[in-house]
Amino acid sequence: MAEKPLTYDKAYAELEQIMTDLQADKIGVDELTVKVKRAVELITFCSQMLRSTEDEVGKLVKKLGLA
Amino acid sequence: MDERRVFTLSQVSTAIKQRIEEATGGQAYWIRAEIAGLKVKNHAYLELVEHKGGQKVAVMRAHIWNSAYQRIRSELGAEADNILKDGVEVLLLGRVDFHLVHGLSINIEALDLAFNIGEMERRKLATIRALKEDGLYNRNRFAPMPMVLQRIALVASVGSAAYADFMQHLQHNERGYRFHVRVFGSAVQGDGAAAELRAAVGAIDPRLFDALVLVRGGGSKLDLEPFNDLELARLVAAFPKPVLTGIGHDVDTSVLDLIAKEPHKTPTAVADFLVDKASGFEIALTSMLDKVHGLVLEDFSMRRETLSAYAEMVRTRPVNHCQLQRGRLHTATGQLAHRVQAKLHTEGQVLENHRARLTTDPLRWLQQVKRAGLEELSIKLGLVANKQLQLVALQLKGLRETVNLLGPQATLARGFSITRAQGQAITDAGNLRPGERITTTLAKGTVHSTVESIEQHG
Numbered sequence: 001m002a003e004k005p006l007t008y009d010k011a012y013a014e015l016e017q018i019m020t021d022l023q024a025d026k027i028g029v030d031e032l033t034v035k036v037k038r039a040v041e042l043i044t045f046c047s048q049m050l051r052s053t054e055d056e057v058g059k060l061v062k063k064l065g066l067a
Numbered sequence: 068m069d070e071r072r073v074f075t076l077s078q079v080s081t082a083i084k085q086r087i088e089e090a091t092g093g094q095a096y097w098i099r100a101e102i103a104g105l106k107v108k109n110h111a112y113l114e115l116v117e118h119k120g121g122q123k124v125a126v127m128r129a130h131i132w133n134s135a136y137q138r139i140r141s142e143l144g145a146e147a148d149n150i151l152k153d154g155v156e157v158l159l160l161g162r163v164d165f166h167l168v169h170g171l172s173i174n175i176e177a178l179d180l181a182f183n184i185g186e187m188e189r190r191k192l193a194t195i196r197a198l199k200e201d202g203l204y205n206r207n208r209f210a211p212m213p214m215v216l217q218r219i220a221l222v223a224s225v226g227s228a229a230y231a232d233f234m235q236h237l238q239h240n241e242r243g244y245r246f247h248v249r250v251f252g253s254a255v256q257g258d259g260a261a262a263e264l265r266a267a268v269g270a271i272d273p274r275l276f277d278a279l280v281l282v283r284g285g286g287s288k289l290d291l292e293p294f295n296d297l298e299l300a301r302l303v304a305a306f307p308k309p310v311l312t313g314i315g316h317d318v319d320t321s322v323l324d325l326i327a328k329e330p331h332k333t334p335t336a337v338a339d340f341l342v343d344k345a346s347g348f349e350i351a352l353t354s355m356l357d358k359v360h361g362l363v364l365e366d367f368s369m370r371r372e373t374l375s376a377y378a379e380m381v382r383t384r385p386v387n388h389c390q391l392q393r394g395r396l397h398t399a400t401g402q403l404a405h406r407v408q409a410k411l412h413t414e415g416q417v418l419e420n421h422r423a424r425l426t427t428d429p430l431r432w433l434q435q436v437k438r439a440g441l442e443e444l445s446i447k448l449g450l451v452a453n454k455q456l457q458l459v460a461l462q463l464k465g466l467r468e469t470v471n472l473l474g475p476q477a478t479l480a481r482g483f484s485i486t487r488a489q490g491q492a493i494t495d496a497g498n499l500r501p502g503e504r505i506t507t508t509l510a511k512g513t514v515h516s517t518v519e520s521i522e523q524h525g
């Protein structure tokens with residue numbers, strides 16, 4: 001997979017697709033491991049993005065001497 | 068020699084003086100006149116003038132004796148310099164005084180301050196009326212108010228306490244806001260103040276500023292006069308940016324205060340207003356930022372919840388999925404076994420059939436061959452039997468005829484009898500009634516009897 005830089009939105013969209021497929025039992029056993037691995041990657045990525053973005057926002061807000 | 072009567076000057080003067088004193092009776096009059104050429108040495112000397120249509124229509128000398136002058140000044144208080152000056156119209160209490168040496172003069176004993184204040188009010192009202200007629204009175208109140216007023220055009224008397232107070236409050240505000248103030252210096256009271264104020268306001272380019280501020284320290288009522296100037300008021304009312312006044316008086320209101328967007332009592336109050344406005348803006352910004360921050364956090368927490376739900380699903384789903392698949396596999400295995408068995412069974416039967424056919428067919432063949440032989444035999448047998456049967460049938464026929472010939476007599480002879488009632492043979496006891504008469508035919512003779520009782524069989 002030659003990846004473009006992953007963004008939160010892209011990662012989340014992909015994650016949702018996997019979750020939808022997973023819920024609909026659309027994923028074959030062969031793919032399952034690959035998809036689950038990918039889902040875990042995406043969840044981790046999104047969580048980290050959220051965390052770091054939140055920290056960033058927090059810092060910005062603090063910088064203005066507020067909050 | 069002419070019979071001329073010659074008077075000395077003093078005689079004339081005395082006569083005039085007497086005439087005047089007779090006419091006035093030494094009484095004081097309230098006189099309305101304008102002050103001109105006022106000179107104060109020990110006493111005050113001046114001219115009283117009346118103008119009409121720009122022309123002097125009356126002039127008379129006047130004086131205020133020192134004692135009266137001091138009393139009047141103290142009665143006028145803060146307004147003394149505003150009233151005791153050239154060009155001011157006053158209402159004075161005076162006596163017509165004719166001095167033999169100094170001539171006719173009005174001795175001023177009192178001034179009516181209320182008249183001047185009333186006059187000022189009247190002029191103020193006239194100014195207001197004129198502004199309203201021009202449609203200017205409310206003009207500046209509709210000037211849009213920016214959220215922050217930072218570039219200030221200040222009209223003030225540089226170096227005055229009002230100027231210093233305003234600058235101090237504005238530039239050293241607690242919150243450290245920076246304001247850009249450009250000063251347009253002007254006298255704010257006294258002669259020429261109105262003209263200077265007009266020039267100062269006229270010199271301001273409204274595009275460069277957020278607001279126009281006019282300040283002045285405290286002063287007397289009549290000190291407000293320049294701020295009631297109609298031309299100045301026109302300029303200020305038409306100013307396209309908000310005008311803020313801090314003209315420094317407690318009770319009275321100048322025309323500029325009436326037309327300004329933001330009238331305040333003191334220069335300090337104007338400065339505080341500007342600082343508060345900036346502060347209000349900052350607070351609004353802060354709360355907006357807080358709101359944004361709150362929304363971001365809320366959004367994040369929702370996203371995080373979804374992610375953790377997904378994580379849970381990723382953890383459990385594949386296991387479920389595998390279990391499901393395992394279940395299917397199990398079912399499939401079962402079905403496979405079942406189908407294989409079924410198939411084997413069917414195949415077995417086919418084999419069995421073949422086997423059966425293989426074992427039975429030769430026999431059947433044999434049987435068929437035998438049957439053919441037998442049929443032939445039976446046909447032959449049939450023919451023989453038929454003849455034989457016909458013979459027997461003929462014999463039987465003969466026998467039957469014989470039997471028939473025998474008739475009932477033979478039967479009767481074997482002990483049977485025939486019972487009749489009213490000539491009809493009775494075969495059913497149910498057809499008889501007790502007491503009925505019956506006849507019984509025997510092989511030999513007939514018996515007549517009466518039915519006693521009936522017993523039915525079957």
